[in-house]
Amino acid sequence: MGARTFVVVGGTSGLGLAAARLLVDEHRVAVLGDVPDEVATVVDELGCAGQICDVSSYEQVRDAFAEVVDRYDVIDGVAACASMWAGGDLAALSPERIRRAVEINALGTTYVFKEALHHLRRQGHGNLVYIGALAVTKPRPGIPIYRATKSYGSSLVESLAEAQHSNRIKVMELHPGPMPTRLQERVGDEFLDEIYALPEQVATEVVRLLLLAPDDLYVSGERVLRADGRW
Amino acid sequence: MGARTFVVVGGTSGLGLAAARLLVDEHRVAVLGDVPDEVATVVDELGCAGQICDVSSYEQVRDAFAEVVDRYDVIDGVAACASMWAGGDLAALSPERIRRAVEINALGTTYVFKEALHHLRRQGHGNLVYIGALAVTKPRPGIPIYRATKSYGSSLVESLAEAQHSNRIKVMELHPGPMPTRLQERVGDEFLDEIYALPEQVATEVVRLLLLAPDDLYVSGERVLRADGRW
Amino acid sequence: MGARTFVVVGGTSGLGLAAARLLVDEHRVAVLGDVPDEVATVVDELGCAGQICDVSSYEQVRDAFAEVVDRYDVIDGVAACASMWAGGDLAALSPERIRRAVEINALGTTYVFKEALHHLRRQGHGNLVYIGALAVTKPRPGIPIYRATKSYGSSLVESLAEAQHSNRIKVMELHPGPMPTRLQERVGDEFLDEIYALPEQVATEVVRLLLLAPDDLYVSGERVLRADGRW
Amino acid sequence: MGARTFVVVGGTSGLGLAAARLLVDEHRVAVLGDVPDEVATVVDELGCAGQICDVSSYEQVRDAFAEVVDRYDVIDGVAACASMWAGGDLAALSPERIRRAVEINALGTTYVFKEALHHLRRQGHGNLVYIGALAVTKPRPGIPIYRATKSYGSSLVESLAEAQHSNRIKVMELHPGPMPTRLQERVGDEFLDEIYALPEQVATEVVRLLLLAPDDLYVSGERVLRADGRW
Numbered sequence: 039m040g041a042r043t044f045v046v047v048g049g050t051s052g053l054g055l056a057a058a059r060l061l062v063d064e065h066r067v068a069v070l071g072d073v074p075d076e077v078a079t080v081v082d083e084l085g086c087a088g089q090i091c092d093v094s095s096y097e098q099v100r101d102a103f104a105e106v107v108d109r110y111d112v113i114d115g116v117a118a119c120a121s122m123w124a125g126g127d128l129a130a131l132s133p134e135r136i137r138r139a140v141e142i143n144a145l146g147t148t149y150v151f152k153e154a155l156h157h158l159r160r161q162g163h164g165n166l167v168y169i170g171a172l173a174v175t176k177p178r179p180g181i182p183i184y185r186a187t188k189s190y191g192s193s194l195v196e197s198l199a200e201a202q203h204s205n206r207i208k209v210m211e212l213h214p215g216p217m218p219t220r221l222q223e224r225v226g227d228e229f230l231d232e233i234y235a236l237p238e239q240v241a242t243e244v245v246r247l248l249l250l251a252p253d254d255l256y257v258s259g260e261r262v263l264r265a266d267g268r269w
Numbered sequence: 270m271g272a273r274t275f276v277v278v279g280g281t282s283g284l285g286l287a288a289a290r291l292l293v294d295e296h297r298v299a300v301l302g303d304v305p306d307e308v309a310t311v312v313d314e315l316g317c318a319g320q321i322c323d324v325s326s327y328e329q330v331r332d333a334f335a336e337v338v339d340r341y342d343v344i345d346g347v348a349a350c351a352s353m354w355a356g357g358d359l360a361a362l363s364p365e366r367i368r369r370a371v372e373i374n375a376l377g378t379t380y381v382f383k384e385a386l387h388h389l390r391r392q393g394h395g396n397l398v399y400i401g402a403l404a405v406t407k408p409r410p411g412i413p414i415y416r417a418t419k420s421y422g423s424s425l426v427e428s429l430a431e432a433q434h435s436n437r438i439k440v441m442e443l444h445p446g447p448m449p450t451r452l453q454e455r456v457g458d459e460f461l462d463e464i465y466a467l468p469e470q471v472a473t474e475v476v477r478l479l480l481l482a483p484d485d486l487y488v489s490g491e492r493v494l495r496a497d498g499r500w
Numbered sequence: 501m502g503a504r505t506f507v508v509v510g511g512t513s514g515l516g517l518a519a520a521r522l523l524v525d526e527h528r529v530a531v532l533g534d535v536p537d538e539v540a541t542v543v544d545e546l547g548c549a550g551q552i553c554d555v556s557s558y559e560q561v562r563d564a565f566a567e568v569v570d571r572y573d574v575i576d577g578v579a580a581c582a583s584m585w586a587g588g589d590l591a592a593l594s595p596e597r598i599r600r601a602v603e604i605n606a607l608g609t610t611y612v613f614k615e616a617l618h619h620l621r622r623q624g625h626g627n628l629v630y631i632g633a634l635a636v637t638k639p640r641p642g643i644p645i646y647r648a649t650k651s652y653g654s655s656l657v658e659s660l661a662e663a664q665h666s667n668r669i670k671v672m673e674l675h676p677g678p679m680p681t682r683l684q685e686r687v688g689d690e691f692l693d694e695i696y697a698l699p700e701q702v703a704t705e706v707v708r709l710l711l712l713a714p715d716d717l718y719v720s721g722e723r724v725l726r727a728d729g730r731w
Numbered sequence: 732m733g734a735r736t737f738v739v740v741g742g743t744s745g746l747g748l749a750a751a752r753l754l755v756d757e758h759r760v761a762v763l764g765d766v767p768d769e770v771a772t773v774v775d776e777l778g779c780a781g782q783i784c785d786v787s788s789y790e791q792v793r794d795a796f797a798e799v800v801d802r803y804d805v806i807d808g809v810a811a812c813a814s815m816w817a818g819g820d821l822a823a824l825s826p827e828r829i830r831r832a833v834e835i836n837a838l839g840t841t842y843v844f845k846e847a848l849h850h851l852r853r854q855g856h857g858n859l860v861y862i863g864a865l866a867v868t869k870p871r872p873g874i875p876i877y878r879a880t881k882s883y884g885s886s887l888v889e890s891l892a893e894a895q896h897s898n899r900i901k902v903m904e905l906h907p908g909p910m911p912t913r914l915q916e917r918v919g920d921e922f923l924d925e926i927y928a929l930p931e932q933v934a935t936e937v938v939r940l941l942l943l944a945p946d947d948l949y950v951s952g953e954r955v956l957r958a959d960g961r962w
Contacts (some may be wrong), residue, residue, distance in 0.1 A: 083293060085392055096364035107437050128429060129390075133327035136379055144369045144421060148414065150361050152367070159360075174424065176638050179432035183379065186425040193405065193420030198359060201410035204959055213952070235948050243950065255928050259906070261952040262818065264898055326559065409867050436726055444721070466717050486701050490675070492721040495667055558826035588889060590845050591852075595789035598841055599795040606883060607833045610876065614821050614829070621822075636886065642896035645841065652837060654877055655867065655882030660821060663872035 040063050043110040044248055045103070047093065047150050048120030050076040052180055052219030053169060056241035058261045060147040061248070062086050068106045070120070093136075093146030095122050103153040115165040115248035116154040118147055118191075124183040136183055143187030151198060151209075163252045167244055169196045175213070199258065206252040215263025216242045235264040259266055272296050274341040275479055278324060278369075278381050281307040284400060284448065287472035288348055288432070292479070293317050299337045301351070318344040324351050324377030325369075334384040346396040346479035349378055355414040368380060376435030380438075382429060383456055389438045394483040398475055399426045399442040410480030430489065437483040440479070445471045446494025466495040503527050505572040506710055507565070509612050510582030511557065512538040515631060515679065518703035519579055523710070524548050530568045532582070555582050555608030558602075565615040572614045577627040577710035578616040580609055580653075586645040593628025598645055605649030613660060617669070625668045629706055632675040634725055661720065668714040676702045680718045697726040734758050738796070740843050741813030741901040742788060743769040744852055746862060746910065749934035750810055751857055755779050756939070761799045763813070774789075786813050788829075791916030796846040808858040809847040811840055817876040825875025829876055836880030844891060844902075851900045856945045861888045861904040865954055868906070886922035892951065899945040907933045928957040 042065050049069030053173060058080070062068050065168035066086040067074040072076045087109065089102040089253040124131060124139035151166065158164035171188040178185045192211060216234040243262045250257065273296050279285040280300030281375060289311070292298050299318040302308045312319035318340065320333040335346060353369035382397065389395035400420040409416045423442060431442040447465040474493045481488065504527050510516040511531030520542070528542050530549040533539045543550035549571065553566040568575060586593060586601035613628065618696045620626035623636065633650040654673060661671040678696040705724045735758050741747040742762030751773065753762050761780040764770040774781035780802065784795040799806060817824060857940035866879040867925035871878045885904060892902040909927040912935065936955045943950065 051366065075407075096368075104460060131379065131383075131385060132384070136383070137327075137376055140371060140379065141405045144375050144417070145368055148359075148366065148367055148371070148417070152364070153371045154364075176433045177424075177427035179428055182425055182428035182432065185428055186375070186379070186421045188423040189424030193408075194417040196408035196415055197410055197413035200408045201358065201413065215949075239948050255932050256908075256956050257953060259952050259954040260950060263949050446718075472718050474717075486697050486705075487677075487725050488705065488722055490721050490723040491719055492716050512931070558830075562883055589894065590841075591849060593845075595842065595845075599789075599838055602833065602841070605878070606837050607830055610821075610829055610833065610879070614824075614826070618822060639889035639893045641890055644887055644890035644894065647890055648837070648841070648883045650884040652879045652887030656879040658870035659872055659875035662870045663820065663875065676783045722760065 042114035042249075043106070043112055043156070045070065045106055045113055045116045047091070047116065047118050048124060049117075052119070053214065053217065053237045053240055053244065054117065054119030055080060056237040057119065057146040057244040057248075058084060058086060059199045059212075060241050061151060062243045065114075070102050071241075072120075074094065093150055094141035096149050099146070099149040099153050105147055107157060112161055113154070113157050113164055115163075116150070116158075117244055118150050118154070118168045120146060120150070120168065121169065121187075125178070126182045128182055139183050139187055140265070143184075144190040147191045148194065150163060151194060155198065155202075155207070155209075162221070163206045165208045165210065165248055165250055166193070166198075167247045168209075168210045168243070169203060170195070172213045172215045172261060175261075186258075199256070205256065208256055208258075210247050210256065210258040211260075212243055212247060213238075213259070213261045215261070229263075235262065239264070240252075273345035273480075273481065274337070274343055275299070276301065276337055276344055276347045276385070278322070278349050279312050280348070280379070284445065284468045284475065284484060285348065285350030287468040288350065288479075289315060289317060291472050293492040297341055299341075301333050301465075303351075304456045305369055308345075313487050314363060316479055325372035327383075329381050330377075330380040330384050338388060344395055345391055346383070346386050346398065347381070348475055348479060349381050349385070349390075349399045350475075351377060351381070351399065353370055355418070356412045357412070359413055362414060368395055370418055374415075378422045379425065382425060385431075386429065386438070386440075390433075394437045395428075396439045396441065396479050398478045399423070399440075400437065400475070401426070401442045401444040401491060403444045405447045406492075426489075430487070434444040437488065438482060438491075439478075441470075441478050441487065441489040442491075443474055443478060444490070444492045466493065470495070481497070503578035503660070504711075505530070505568070507532065507578045507616070508574055509553070509566055510580075511543075511666040511697055512542045513532045513630075514581070515676065515699045515702055515706065516579065516581030519581065519706040519710075520546060520548060520594065522703050524706045528572055528578075530572075532564050544547070546581065546602040551675070555612055556595050556603035558611050558614075560603050560640065561588075561608070561615050565619060571621060574623055575616070575619050577629065577707055578612070578620075579710060580612050580616070580628065580630045581706075582608060582612070583631065583649075586649070587643045589642070590644055594644060601645050601649055603644075604674070606652040609653045610656065613656060613671075617660065617664075617671070620669045621664075627710050627712055628671045629709045630661075630671075630673040632657070634675045634677045634723060636675065637723075642697060657720075661718070665717065669721055670709075670712060670718055672720035674702075674705055674709060677725045697724065701726070735807035735942075736799070736805055736883060737761070738763065738806055738809045738847070740784070742781060742810070743773045744910050745812070746907065746930045746933055746937065747810060748773060748810030749930040750812070750941075751777060753934050753938045758807075759803055761803075763795050763861055765813075778914045786843055787834035789842050789845075792839070792842040800850055800899050804848050805854055806857055807844070807862065808897070809851075810937055810941060811841060811843050811847070811859065811861045812937075813843070814862065814880075818874045820873070820880060821875055824876060832876050832880055834878075836920075837883040838912065840884045841887065842885060846861060848891065848895075848900070848902070850951040852895075856899045858901045858903065858941050858943055859891075860940045861885075861902075862937070863888070863906040865906045865908045865956060868954075873923070888951075892949070898949065901949055901951075903940050903949065904952035904953075905933075905936055906952070906954045908954070928955065932957070 050071035070091040077088040091102040122142040195211040280303035301322040308319040322333040353373040426442040532553040539550040541582035552562040584604040659675040745766035763784040765785040770781040782795040791911040888904040
């Protein structure tokens, strides 16, 4: 298979940017991000396409996907990397911050899946890779909201994978452990494990899943981490 | 322990109403619901207190709890039963319906937990019982959104239970199987198993958890169903 | 329902003994244990029936159940409490100790389920309650073998519950947190949490499940613990 | 990294044989199997080393690993593929067959892990890949015993991965969906999904994990299947 077209939602920083960087030499890439300046910078740096898109708005998600299809006809894979951090005790989080985390991580992810699957099913093929979090595997008293939004996404992937009734449309997920991305810097260093994975390392796994062919096996549920034995 | 005070969020129909009915003879009960007429009817029928409250509005949740505390001083237990059904294929669900399901079931549940725990911690005791769903235990291609919102709630309960660092504030969950409530009637009979539990039967378990004393053991994660062997 | 007949496998100490004690005033009880002196002591103390039975021997399990049926005709419920502790690092455990833990906790549990279900299905009703462990909910580097045997049992319960195709034969499980039983004393105090449940407290939940009527709902998957907020 | 040494436990048929075949051109491989003729055939065909080893005997496991170390000094990776099928209703399985399935799949796996980790820790590096089963993700009324033994193995991997406290010794697992191997032919075609993965396809994933370098990330928990949308 030659050059293909990939959409990286949340592709302007962290793991999404690292995945876009790995794809851009051989493939067509469109990054979606909600901050115009950041989208412009990445488009400039990588020479890829870019769309401004707040995933919590259905219209923006629909229009961003429609523009990619207008431009490239086919979408071969979508990486759903957009995510907002919301660490800290429930009592300490403002109602507005909770709402925003739920709107981006749960509602926005659903809209991205809805539009992505609409196009993949129309085409009859394509891959959807959701970036989950290792946090879903255990209760996390320190990050209840963030973990709950990731449990939502993971649950959605499991149900939607079964709903496709075809190997040609793969709905997959990958659970990274801690990475020193902007998402985590915001909450302070104390939350990072001493030993963590670099986004560049995890991005190779994201790309591996995006590049699976329609007749390849499903490969999903990967846990990818630099562990020091813990997960 | 004598008469105590309980808040039943989503107490105007289905399981919530059945739990309120069981509690009201011996305890003080406040039911919260988002439809004024329904709240009025239940207040009338049960002779309990009632508050109009759309759980997706933080202010309404905050004010409803504040009014209960104004009136009764102490809240001994909260049943989080408010839930919106959103069955059917992702492609068939409108963006607005998806948003509403996420706002009620995920965001609204978080606001209820935030306010409930604020008061329980201030008091130093009390029980919070979340009504999950057996649906979380397996992928459900036919109800991806509903299941994802319940996976969100279940994840939140697990994290918040650990975050209390005390046996005196119990954050618990109960997973009912199918019941013939209004929530399910809306989606059509075909979704109901032939054999299902009645809300009155499941309500006895909800009440059992609500009535646990501060020094009692945690009892959580119950799966309650009329099973015909399946779950 | 009046007096019924219950078999408590592993009923000579800890949680099993506590459950037998709660049942014996109103019901017929047979305790099964692998140490003749201990069985004799409990039979003496409680005035119940007793059978010597090493659960890792199919013949002994079969014969013990057959004798209970000979004596009482019907078995209304079985509590599967027999369990061997095997804490500590994999490197530190002897091959023989590992074998014994697997034979008692995995193989023996399977034989108990096989015989119990044989009789319950013949009768057309009855309850089987497996004592799992909260340890199954997270990786436990310090108790890999013990946890693996409990994961085995929990998996078996889930599959067998679905295999009955009837509400009248209930295969249920209960996951206690740490208790100061002989099972744990053997491994040293350092493994016990500071705050733990007493077997007498957890036994009330075991008995509650054993006493469910054929037409009652399934109630399963309970986590019962004195938590101090953790689990 | 150049040629390395791998042990494939259960390497004489199915997935294990397919993995050995992929490794043998560039690496040193020792296959372990319990049927002397089968080991001889594979040694002949692949030109690799072979050891006769019934994993349910600790002495045989210990000696087989010791001979590999004698011959090659270092073990870089171990694939734990030995597994016995035990499908069918609990009532239909003979006590002896149940015992054997538990001895091979649970006890034998534990012995393999014990010896493998002994050598990997002595060396300070190496990979252990356990072949789980997608069956662990849902209750399976039709294969309760087989699933329970795989739940045991999966639980063990999770605990032991955390117990290493180092990224250099990776304890990983991979969950294949149905494959038309000898393990499944034994139970009759009706158990196979219409669409299944070939051992050769899944083997590439086994080998990918075996070849991870000490400083690579952990990659574990993969679900690998040809799904037709189901899992």
